[in-house]
Amino acid sequence: MRYENGWSMSEALLRVDDLKVHFPLGGGWFGGAASPLKAVDGVSLELTPGRTLGLVGESGCGKSTLARALTGMVPVTSGDIVFEDNTIRHDRAASWNALRRDVQMIFQDPLASLDPRMTVGQIVAEPLRHLRPELSRADRTRRVAAMIERVGLSQSQINRYPHEFSGGQCQRIGIARALVVEPKVLICDEPVSALDVSIQAKIVELLQQLQAEFGIALLFIAHDLAVVRQISDEVMVMYLGRVMERAPSDVLFDTPAHPYTRALLSAVPRPDPTIERSRRRIALPGELPSPANPPSGCVFRTRCPWAQADCAAQTPALRAFGEQTRVACLHAETVVKDRLATAG
Amino acid sequence: MLLDVRDLKVSFDTPDGVVEAVRGFDLQLAAGESVGIVGESGSGKSQSVLALMGLLADNARVTGSATLQTDSGGLELIGAKRRALERIRGARIAMIFQDPMTTLNPHLRIATQIKEVICRHRGLRGGAATQAAIEMLEAVKIPDAPRRIRYYPHQFSGGMRQRVMIAMALACEPDILIADEPTTALDVTVQADILDLMAELRQRTNVALLLITHDLGVVAGQCERLLVMRAGEVVERGAIDTIFASPAHQYTRDLLAAVPKLETPHFARVSS
Numbered sequence: 001m002r003y004e005n006g007w008s009m010s011e012a013l014l015r016v017d018d019l020k021v022h023f024p025l026g027g028g029w030f031g032g033a034a035s036p037l038k039a040v041d042g043v044s045l046e047l048t049p050g051r052t053l054g055l056v057g058e059s060g061c062g063k064s065t066l067a068r069a070l071t072g073m074v075p076v077t078s079g080d081i082v083f084e085d086n087t088i089r090h091d092r093a094a095s096w097n098a099l100r101r102d103v104q105m106i107f108q109d110p111l112a113s114l115d116p117r118m119t120v121g122q123i124v125a126e127p128l129r130h131l132r133p134e135l136s137r138a139d140r141t142r143r144v145a146a147m148i149e150r151v152g153l154s155q156s157q158i159n160r161y162p163h164e165f166s167g168g169q170c171q172r173i174g175i176a177r178a179l180v181v182e183p184k185v186l187i188c189d190e191p192v193s194a195l196d197v198s199i200q201a202k203i204v205e206l207l208q209q210l211q212a213e214f215g216i217a218l219l220f221i222a223h224d225l226a227v228v229r230q231i232s233d234e235v236m237v238m239y240l241g242r243v244m245e246r247a248p249s250d251v252l253f254d255t256p257a258h259p260y261t262r263a264l265l266s267a268v269p270r271p272d273p274t275i276e277r278s279r280r281r282i283a284l285p286g287e288l289p290s291p292a293n294p295p296s297g298c299v300f301r302t303r304c305p306w307a308q309a310d311c312a313a314q315t316p317a318l319r320a321f322g323e324q325t326r327v328a329c330l331h332a333e334t335v336v337k338d339r340l341a342t343a344g
Numbered sequence: 345m346l347l348d349v350r351d352l353k354v355s356f357d358t359p360d361g362v363v364e365a366v367r368g369f370d371l372q373l374a375a376g377e378s379v380g381i382v383g384e385s386g387s388g389k390s391q392s393v394l395a396l397m398g399l400l401a402d403n404a405r406v407t408g409s410a411t412l413q414t415d416s417g418g419l420e421l422i423g424a425k426r427r428a429l430e431r432i433r434g435a436r437i438a439m440i441f442q443d444p445m446t447t448l449n450p451h452l453r454i455a456t457q458i459k460e461v462i463c464r465h466r467g468l469r470g471g472a473a474t475q476a477a478i479e480m481l482e483a484v485k486i487p488d489a490p491r492r493i494r495y496y497p498h499q500f501s502g503g504m505r506q507r508v509m510i511a512m513a514l515a516c517e518p519d520i521l522i523a524d525e526p527t528t529a530l531d532v533t534v535q536a537d538i539l540d541l542m543a544e545l546r547q548r549t550n551v552a553l554l555l556i557t558h559d560l561g562v563v564a565g566q567c568e569r570l571l572v573m574r575a576g577e578v579v580e581r582g583a584i585d586t587i588f589a590s591p592a593h594q595y596t597r598d599l600l601a602a603v604p605k606l607e608t609p610h611f612a613r614v615s616s
Contacts, residue, residue: 058531059502167385196384196558198602223531226604253606267536269561271603273584276565281540284533287501 012046013217014070014103014185018044019079021062021069025292037292039065041241042079044318047185047217054232054249055221056264060288062241063221070219071105072096083185085097104178108190110170114162114177121158124148124176131181143180151176151206154202168199172206179210186211187219192227204231225268229253237261240291240299243318247325257327259304259335298330306335345413347373347553348398352408352422353577354388354395365391367576368406371554375519378546378553380563380584382599383573389556392573393522396421397439398429412436435465438513442525444505454481455493458512465516480511484541494553500583503534510541517549524556539566560603562590572596 020043022036027141040062047053057063058235068074070081076090083102089095103129107113114123124144128135135143145155151172162170178186188207192200211218222228228235229249236246237260245258256262263282270276284303290297295302301311310330321327329335354366366388373379381389393404395406398421411418412432419428433439441447446610449457458477468476474493481489484507497505506526513521522541527535543566548552554564563570563584569588572580572595580593 002565058533176591197560197604198384198598201604203600203603210476224604225532226606229606230604263533265606269536269539269559269565270606271560271564271588273564273588276561279565281536283537283540287504 011048013048013049013084014071015080016043016045017080017082017084019066019069019081019338020077021065021074022077024250027258035292036077038241038294039291040069043238043243044159045219045236045246047219048213049184050215051233052211052218052220052231054228054235055219055236055238056223056225056228056235058223058264058288060240060291061238062176062291063238065103066191066238067187067219068105070187071103072099101181102183103187104173104181104183105187105189106171106174106178106191108193110167110174111162113174114170119159119161120153120173121149123162123173124180127177127181135305147176147180148173149283150210151179152202165197169204171195171203175203175206175210179216182214183216185217185219187221189221190223191220193222193224200227207231225253225264237264240289240294242299243328244300245325245327245329246318251322251324255325255336257321257325257332257336258329259306260300262335263305285299298328299336306331306338345372345411346375346377347371347412348418349392349396349410350408352392352395352410353406354391354400355405357403357405358399365404365492365576366395369573371571373520373552373554375540376546376550376552377569378555378567379569379571380567381554381556381573382558382560382573384558384599386575387573388576389573390524393439393524393554393556397433397522398424398426398436399439434461434513434518435516436518437520437522438515438516439522439524440506440509440526442528444502444509444529445497447509448505450497453494453496454500454508456572458493458508458515461512461515476497476515477511480515483514484508484511484546486511501534502530503537506530506538507541510538510545514545514549514551518551520552520554521546522554522556525558526555527562528557528559535562542566560588560600563599572599 020038021040022038024036025034043066045053055063065074069076081088081090083099088099121144124147125140128140128143148158149155153169153172174329192203195203204227220228220231232249235249235252237244237258239260244260245252250262256265263284266282282305286303289302297312297314298316301307308331314330316330318326318328318330321332349369349371352366352369356363356365369392373404383389394400406422408422410421411422455474455477458480459473462473462476478489480491481493486492486504486507500508527538530538539562555563557563567584570582570584571578574595580587580596587596592602
């Protein structure tokens with residue numbers, strides 16, 4: 001059996017179907033319940049071994065909440081999370097525990113995500129102690145040392161504390177901690193945003209090597225579109241809790257179909273003065289609406305230069321567009337034609 | 345020359361010995377010009393401009409010279425008296441920082457904070473000051489300014505807070521605007537809005553811009569000249585097009601090569 005997107009079921013390792021994470025906002029006056037804040041509102045995705053799904057979007061689009069939902073760190077409101085054909089009962093802690101070893105995460109702030117009072121050796125050994133308790137102490141020590149070396153640190157640094165390391169080295173420690181239990185899925189939430197560009201390149205390279213070596217499925221969340229393009233096989237764009245567009249990386253970046261994707265790409269400053277002087281930006285009027293009170297119909301319509309009357313009435317579903325793109329826009333055909341007209 | 349900085353050096357006395365943060369910084373800035381300073385963390389780019397403003401920590405030692413053109417000739421900023429610097433800061437040289445949330449006072453309404461600048465340097469009071477503050481917010485395109493001027497900083501989004509900072513910085517029509525990573529904390533579409541706004545205001549007011557950033561894309565669109573810093577030294581300087589087209593220093597070449605490009609995949613794909 002194959003899914004709509006063409007991937008066969010056996011390929012998908014982690015499958016998420018119509019995931020919703022809604023946060024209740026205290027009841028209204030006179031007992032009326034306030035409508036919830038819809039941080040993630042109906043997101044579906046598949047993660048495949050050895051492949052990377054990039055997830056982009058701006059502050060408040062729900063990308064970090066989605067990452068946290070996939071690791072059980074925020075409660076899921078509804079939707080299915082299926083890992084290797086086992087559906088996670090997201091209301092049962094035991095169901096999550098089975099997933100802990102297979103789904104690991106690395107975080108944006110490398111120093112803040114490491115316990116300052118533990119040595120590097122202790123930090124990397126901790127997941128093994130909890131998730132692989134059957135290992136002997138010697139076996140554990142051996143695995144920790146091997147992993148620390150694998151991420152490019154030296155074994156002589158094993159008894160040092162996080163504050164003695166640079167940001168890039170701390171991120172390597174975070175990667176070692178995540179990979180030491182040999183997970184099948186790695187969720188990276190803005191893993192290089194806090195690092196200098198030369199360090200970014202090295203961390204991305206390390207992640208790619210480790211992925212190739214262990215065949216890990218990566219979910220790579222970032223706001224830096226250029227970095228996402230480098231590492232991702234497929235890219236998903238989110239806005240206000242919903243998926244706007246999803247396509248193979250090169251297709252999405254070369255022929256964006258959704259107005260929001262186009263606006264995002266047009267806003268990226270290019271490191272080239274000649275390109276910069278001639279760059280034409282699609283400005284988005286107004287401000288990001290509150291996710292507690294999103295617009296009716298298409299959530300992007302209040303800022304969309306191509307919005308029509310029907311955008312307010314109808315919520316666009318993610319639909320096929322072209323051969324490989326899926327887009328949640330009623331007027332993608334018009335938008336793309338417009339792009340060709342202006343580009344020519 | 346509006347600002348002439350020669351052989352600026354900054355070092356810090358620490359319990360572990362002396363740390364040399366800036367080991368020779370030169371800069372000539374003409375009126376209305378836009379100069380970018382790029383470099384990675386710890387390259388000394390922020391410390392150099394903080395030294396000009398007299399805003400360094402107490403354990404800093406500064407040598408060298410920085411002359412600001414004034415009506416009565418030139419004023420030496422390095423080692424200048426506190427009172428003299430207070431008259432310069434905000435009025436002649438204004439500064440905006442990376443994180444607008446930590447540079448605005450969370451306890452005070454935006455109105456109070458903008459009016460403080462206007463009162464101090466322009467001598468306006470009461471209704472006139474409020475009116476001037478509202479006009480400043482309108483100039484940075486904050487919608488519904490007369491109502492929103494009564495907001496507290498947390499009621500604004502990150503982009504709107506940075507607009508407030510720009511309004512405050514430009515309230516006294518300074519000659520030089522120092523922007524230290526002004527858009528680093530912002531989303532890409534908001535960053536583009538703020539950069540457009542800065543370019544527009546620069547054209548209208550002829551303020552000279554000193555833009556500190558790690559983002560080569562940002563300087564490419566905003567600056568005429570560029571300084572590349574590394575380990576406390578300026579390793580390359582020149583016209584922006586020249587540096588991007590043919591970087592002379594190896595470090596500049598490495599820096600440019602490390603920037604991931606949006607147009608074409610850049611990192612070597614590791615095949616499994």
